[in-house]
Amino acid sequence: MDWNGNLRPFVSRPETSFSFLYNYNQYPGIEMKHDPVEVPAYHAVVPAMEKNSYGNQMEKKKRLATNQLESLENSFQEEIKLNPERKMKLARELGLQPRQVATWFQNRRARWKAKQLEHLYDALKKEFEDVSREKQKLQEEVLSLKVMLSEQVAKKPIYAGYAKISSEETVESTSERSNKARGTGHHQIGESSYVFNVDDYGKVMPPYWLGVMPSYP
Amino acid sequence: MDWNGNLRPFVSRPETSFSFLYNYNQYPGIEMKHDPVEVPAYHAVVPAMEKNSYGNQMEKKKRLATNQLESLENSFQEEIKLNPERKMKLARELGLQPRQVATWFQNRRARWKAKQLEHLYDALKKEFEDVSREKQKLQEEVLSLKVMLSEQVAKKPIYAGYAKISSEETVESTSERSNKARGTGHHQIGESSYVFNVDDYGKVMPPYWLGVMPSYP
DNA sequence: TTTTGGCATGTAATCAGGTTA
DNA sequence: ATAACCTGATTACATGCCAAA
Numbered sequence: 001m002d003w004n005g006n007l008r009p010f011v012s013r014p015e016t017s018f019s020f021l022y023n024y025n026q027y028p029g030i031e032m033k034h035d036p037v038e039v040p041a042y043h044a045v046v047p048a049m050e051k052n053s054y055g056n057q058m059e060k061k062k063r064l065a066t067n068q069l070e071s072l073e074n075s076f077q078e079e080i081k082l083n084p085e086r087k088m089k090l091a092r093e094l095g096l097q098p099r100q101v102a103t104w105f106q107n108r109r110a111r112w113k114a115k116q117l118e119h120l121y122d123a124l125k126k127e128f129e130d131v132s133r134e135k136q137k138l139q140e141e142v143l144s145l146k147v148m149l150s151e152q153v154a155k156k157p158i159y160a161g162y163a164k165i166s167s168e169e170t171v172e173s174t175s176e177r178s179n180k181a182r183g184t185g186h187h188q189i190g191e192s193s194y195v196f197n198v199d200d201y202g203k204v205m206p207p208y209w210l211g212v213m214p215s216y217p
Numbered sequence: 218m219d220w221n222g223n224l225r226p227f228v229s230r231p232e233t234s235f236s237f238l239y240n241y242n243q244y245p246g247i248e249m250k251h252d253p254v255e256v257p258a259y260h261a262v263v264p265a266m267e268k269n270s271y272g273n274q275m276e277k278k279k280r281l282a283t284n285q286l287e288s289l290e291n292s293f294q295e296e297i298k299l300n301p302e303r304k305m306k307l308a309r310e311l312g313l314q315p316r317q318v319a320t321w322f323q324n325r326r327a328r329w330k331a332k333q334l335e336h337l338y339d340a341l342k343k344e345f346e347d348v349s350r351e352k353q354k355l356q357e358e359v360l361s362l363k364v365m366l367s368e369q370v371a372k373k374p375i376y377a378g379y380a381k382i383s384s385e386e387t388v389e390s391t392s393e394r395s396n397k398a399r400g401t402g403h404h405q406i407g408e409s410s411y412v413f414n415v416d417d418y419g420k421v422m423p424p425y426w427l428g429v430m431p432s433y434p
Numbered sequence: 435t436t437t438t439g440g441c442a443t444g445t446a447a448t449c450a451g452g453t454t455a
Numbered sequence: 456a457t458a459a460c461c462t463g464a465t466t467a468c469a470t471g472c473c474a475a476a
Binding site (some may be wrong): 279299319322324 | 440441442443444447448449450
Binding site for chain 3 (some may be wrong): 062063064099100103105106107111
């Protein structure tokens with residue numbers, strides 16, 4: 001009820017504002033919290049004209065009832081879009097204005113899309129981690145191969161030149177330059193414009209932001 | 218803003234309704250149209266309690282005026298959070314209910330956060346692509362090193378054993394399953410739990426979904 | 435301990451501009 | 456041309472958590 005809720009003393013707790021960790025909850029499926037009470041087809045019949053306007057108690061009804069939400073959700077799962085027939089049918093069954101059904105679907109699609117981004121992010125994050133690990137492995141492999149090769153070469157002076165070069169550029173993790181090793185040599189991809197950290201031993205670490213996503217600075 | 222959309226001529230909007238019927242945006246008050254126009258301190262003084270309830274004129278003003286939005290935005294840029302003083306000050310200056318200012322800031326933070334996720338996604342995507350490229354390069358390097366090594370070995374039978382093994386586990390890109398690969402030497406290629414595509418030559422491709430993100434069918 | 439206000443997050447409804455049948 | 460829809464962005468309200476009073 002607060003309305004211009006300002007006449008209150010205030011103290012707020014300004015600083016340290018950025019510290020809450022975000023939670024994570026739902027998944028693609030259905031979600032709900034507390035039920036706004038059962039609601040049969042009641043409003044449907046009522047033109048819904050006068051009530052409200054404060055002071056009355058009869059309405060406060062934002063929030064659709066759980067049974068209505070369930071039906072809408074089920075319907076949404078079947079088909080993300082709404083055709084006129086379905087809309088009217090749902091409206092009739094649930095006692096809602098067709099307009100409300102349409103609105104619900106629009107909002108639901110928007111939520112779905114936002115959620116989609118989250119999932120995409122998680123999936124990408126996983127991919128990234130996998131590839132990073134693989135890259136790590138490959139670096140190690142390259143290193144050991146070069147060692148072997150140079151050992152080989154040590155016995156066959158003919159390839160000394162190669163061995164030298166390779167050991168030189170191996171250690172640094174910013175792989176790349178691989179083609180140089182192959183002989184063609186160019187591709188100065190410049191200094192890796194990317195962010196992730198690599199320690200002195202060539203270990204690849206995921207970017208710092210992979211762990212903490214939300215929560216603003 | 219209410220449940221049964223009663224601000225609307227009962228006909229609701231679905232079919233057979235003329236859109237011009239619900240044009241209830243204009244009322245003696247202010248604004249509307251494109252660019253809500255200047256808005257002086259007007260609502261601020263009004264307790265804003267009983268209006269509405271139909272057939273009235275003093276509705277609600279959705280959409281803040283551009284000048285109000287500008288101020289709010291500027292304020293937001295300075296500080297993402299709102300302390301009581303700032304809230305009151307803005308409310309006074311802009312002719313808004315303090316509650317509106319608080320609400321605006323909350324919504325604004327939510328939008329900011331969503332945007333943040335988008336940026337994070339883009340950044341991660343870029344990282345991923347970079348790492349994939351590097352992995353690609355490393356695979357090529359490993360390949361060429363092995364070739365060189367085996368050529369070497371061809372002259373020195375002693376190392377034949379290694380050459381064989383290595384060529385076996387190199388080509389396929391699904392390097393990982395580390396423990397299995399380590400020693401037991403057998404990874405079932407098929408199961409790679411991650412998505413990205415690798416053609417028969419070990420070329421790494423970004424996942425299919427990197428290109429098209431939003432927009433559903 | 436209980437109360438209380440701010441905040442993050444979820445919802446419902448509205449609006450503006452663009453599509454499509 | 457236009458009604459019905461959509462997406463995207465908004466505004467406001469609802470809920471639940473948390474920390475300070």
